Amino acid sequence: MITVSPTPARTSTEALRAEFAPLFSRIREGAVERERSRDLPFLVVEELKVSGFTALRVPPEFGGRGVGLSEFSALLVDLAAADSNVAHLFRGHIAFLERLLLRPPGDHRDQWLRRIGAGALIGNAASERQELSEITTRLEQRGGQWTVTGTKYYTTGSIYADWISLSAVHGDNRHSVLVDASHHGVRVADDWDGFGQQLTASGGLTLSEVPVDPRDVRAFDADDPHSGFVVGLFQMILLLVAAGVAQSAVEDAVDYVRPRRRTFAHRGELAPRDQDVVQTVVGEVAAKAHAARLVVLGQSAALDAYARKAADGALEGDRPGDLAEESQRLARDVFQAQLVVLELVQRVTTEIFEVGGASATSTVRGLDRHWRNARTIASHNPAKYRARAVGEYLLTGEFALWGGQGPATGPGGQAGQEDTDDD
Numbered sequence: 001m002i003t004v005s006p007t008p009a010r011t012s013t014e015a016l017r018a019e020f021a022p023l024f025s026r027i028r029e030g031a032v033e034r035e036r037s038r039d040l041p042f043l044v045v046e047e048l049k050v051s052g053f054t055a056l057r058v059p060p061e062f063g064g065r066g067v068g069l070s071e072f073s074a075l076l077v078d079l080a081a082a083d084s085n086v087a088h089l090f091r092g093h094i095a096f097l098e099r100l101l102l103r104p105p106g107d108h109r110d111q112w113l114r115r116i117g118a119g120a121l122i123g124n125a126a127s128e129r130q131e132l133s134e135i136t137t138r139l140e141q142r143g144g145q146w147t148v149t150g151t152k153y154y155t156t157g158s159i160y161a162d163w164i165s166l167s168a169v170h171g172d173n174r175h176s177v178l179v180d181a182s183h184h185g186v187r188v189a190d191d192w193d194g195f196g197q198q199l200t201a202s203g204g205l206t207l208s209e210v211p212v213d214p215r216d217v218r219a220f221d222a223d224d225p226h227s228g229f230v231v232g233l234f235q236m237i238l239l240l241v242a243a244g245v246a247q248s249a250v251e252d253a254v255d256y257v258r259p260r261r262r263t264f265a266h267r268g269e270l271a272p273r274d275q276d277v278v279q280t281v282v283g284e285v286a287a288k289a290h291a292a293r294l295v296v297l298g299q300s301a302a303l304d305a306y307a308r309k310a311a312d313g314a315l316e317g318d319r320p321g322d323l324a325e326e327s328q329r330l331a332r333d334v335f336q337a338q339l340v341v342l343e344l345v346q347r348v349t350t351e352i353f354e355v356g357g358a359s360a361t362s363t364v365r366g367l368d369r370h371w372r373n374a375r376t377i378a379s380h381n382p383a384k385y386r387a388r389a390v391g392e393y394l395l396t397g398e399f400a401l402w403g404g405q406g407p408a409t410g411p412g413g414q415a416g417q418e419d420t421d422d423d
Contacts, residue, residue, distance in 0.1 A: 011067055013074045016056075020075060023051055028082035028248075032366040040190060040199055041086055045160045049119045053079075054090065057097055062110065063117020069098070069307050073240055073300035077293060080244020081251070084373045085199035087244055089157035091237045092124020096165050098233055102226050102310050108215050115163075123161030123181065123188075125152040125205045137207065139168040139175055139217065146212040148177050152205040159188040159201040166205075167220075178216035185210040196369070196376030228327030229306055231401045232334035235381060236300060239334075239341045242377045243296045246289035246348040249370040253282060253352040256365060260356070272355070281354045285347075292344040299337045306330060331401055332393060335386035342378040349374045 027044055034041055048054060056072055058064025067075075076094075080087035097116055103109045116122070128151065130136060137150025148168050158164045161181045168177050179186060185208040192203035224230075260272045272278045306326065349371040353360050360367055393399040 011065065011071060013071045016067065016071055016075050017078055020051070020053065020078065023047065024078055024082040027079070027086060031083040031085075032369070034083070034199060035085070035366065035369050036363070038190075038198060040159065040201060041083065041089075042160060044083070044086055045089070045121070048079075048086070049121060054093060054119065054121055055117045057094075057101065058113055058117040062113035064113075069304035070297070070301045073236070073304075074297055076237070076240045077244045077247065077296065080241040081247040082244075083199075084241050084245045084248070084377075085197055088197055088238075088241045088377070089160060089200045090121075091234070091241075092157050092165060093122040093161070094237055095124070095230065095234050096122040098307065099226075099230060101307065102229070120162045121157070121160060122178075123155065123158030123164040125155040125158050125164050125166040127152065127154040127167075129153045135167050135169050135174060137166065137168040139170040139177060139212065141170075146214055146217065147209045148179060148207050148212050149209055150207050152207075154202050155188060155205040156200050156202045158205055159190060159203075164205070166207075174220045176218045176220065177212050179207065179210045179212060183210050194376050196372035196374070225323030226310070226327055227401060228324065228329070228331035229303065232327075232331040233303060235331075235334050235338055236296065236303060238377050238380055239296045239338060240300065242341055242345045242374060243289070243292045245370055245374045245377070246285075246292050246345040249349050249352050249367070249374075250282070250286050250289045252365070252367055252370070253285065253355050256360065256367070257282065257355050278355050281351060285351050288344045288348045288351075292341045292348075295337050295341050295344075299334055302330060302333060328399060328401070332390055332399065335390050338381075338386050339383050339390075342374075342383055345374045346371070346378060 027041075030044075033039070052065065053075075055064040056067040056075070057069065059066045076087055076090075093116075100109055100112055100116075127133070128135060128137065137148060137152065139146065139148050141147075148166070150168065152166060155164075158181065164179050164181050164186070166177055166179065168175055181188070187206045187208075188201070189204040189206075190201045192198060192201055194202070257272050257278055352367060352370070359365075389400060
């Protein structure tokens with residue numbers, strides 16, 4: 001018989017947003033200058049760790065606050081609106097913690113929850129610049145000591161991290177491995193050359209015989225019934241960040257228009273804020289940004305419901321096939337949300353320029369950063385592939401998670417590998 005601990009009272013979304021609003025406001029104040037000067041936000045990340053943001057989802061008994069995934073998702077959109085780079089760099093940390101919370105209680109799991117509850121930040125380094133998603137990073141055992149050696153790219157957040165979760169191969173098998181980011185054999189480079197989300201520092205990582213605790217090595221399991229949830233979660237984090245980009249773009253457009261006196265054409269016309277065309281553009285982009293936020297938060301609620309059932313033991317009696325079916329359905333739903341949200345956000349970040357003339361392109365204002373960041377986010381795991389996966393399922397009953405080892409026939413079939421940061 002499973003004993004379920006009482007679920008702590010959930011902090012409301014409104015209370016959390018109000019609590020973190022002053023911090024997010026300070027983060028927003030420096031966002032444009034940080035992007036312009038490529039000033040990596042180490043101090044911002046540290047302030048967020050001290051505030052408890054990175055441990056909000058950790059249960060109270062391990063040093064966190066046990067905040068629900070829905071509430072945390074709403075907060076992540078607000079952080080992305082303040083600085084999308086900062087919100088995005090937590091992607092690996094968030095995903096690692098959610099997978100940890102899916103595991104049954106145990107000494108190893110609880111140790112990591114306590115670390116994160118105390119402020120530890122987890123980076124991500126799954127992908128490499130290889131053909132066909134090949135992994136060449138090697139996990140080896142020498143004299144009873146496990147070590148990992150290799151080169152990674154798309155290492156979102158790892159430059160800020162205390163620990164890095166990465167993929168490696170041992171023999172013919174792929175594993176998830178955790179390494180101490182402070183070890184002298186770990187080197188993270190700020191060489192991400194994308195034109196957007198530059199401060200996520202999603203560039204190179206080299207590992208030279210870095211020691212690994214055997215308890216921190218987990219073989220990838222193609223039969224893991226939670227795989228669909230994990231893939232959906234990795235993508236949802238990007239969509240939450242994208243929704244924040246749209247929110248910020250609208251706010252910046254409004255701030256740009258309100259004080260302006262110069263009109264588009266002739267003297268004697270209304271001030272821009274009173275012009276029909278400008279008001280219409282602002283109304284349209286605001287509606288698109290609002291719709292994007294509603295879609296991502298609605299889909300986050302579905303992921304939250306799954307995560308809560310897993311955490312309170314309600315899934316224990318379910319058959320693996322039932323879990324896989326529900327998990328893969330979540331992934332398909334997220335894929336469909338991806339198709340809608342990314343289009344809305346990219347339209348917002350393009351259409352905001354219709355509220356002004358050439359001055360709207362000023363690099364001082366940095367309105368272009370919203371389009372660059374949105375386009376970069378949208379290029380992760382391109383939406384066309386998601387559309388095909390959903391269409392194939394509806395037409396044939398076959399569904400393959402991105403990064404999987406082949407199609408899963410019908411609901412409840414084999415789940416694929418985890419989602420990653422690469423293209």
